[in-house]
Amino acid sequence: MAQAAMTVRLDNRVKAQFDSLCEQFGMSANAAINVFINAVVRTRAIPFTISVSEDSIRKRALETFYAANRSDRPELTLDEINDEIRAARRERKERAKRA
Numbered sequence: 001m002a003q004a005a006m007t008v009r010l011d012n013r014v015k016a017q018f019d020s021l022c023e024q025f026g027m028s029a030n031a032a033i034n035v036f037i038n039a040v041v042r043t044r045a046i047p048f049t050i051s052v053s054e055d056s057i058r059k060r061a062l063e064t065f066y067a068a069n070r071s072d073r074p075e076l077t078l079d080e081i082n083d084e085i086r087a088a089r090r091e092r093k094e095r096a097k098r099a
Contacts (some may be wrong), residue, residue: 018032
């Protein structure tokens with residue numbers, strides 16, 4: 001079977017700890033990564049839970065929403081919105097007449 005190389009960047013300390021643990025398990029880091037990748041492919045799932053608390057997600061979403069809408073003044077006034085609606089209706093009527 002043809003093989004492909006893969007490069008992974010990680011913190012030096014974490015790599016040293018990983019290498020040490022793999023040695024204790026009696027395998028190389030390369031073998032351990034292959035075990036992980038094959039498990040993911042076989043089960044079509046990450047073999048551990050990855051999660052974020054609901055509160056954290058909600059907080060970030062609200063922060064993003066408020067950051068995008070910090071203007072003290074609305075983007076358009078009510079009169080400008082009504083003008084836009086009237087213009088769109090005029091354009092629609094003109095297109096209908098031409099059709």
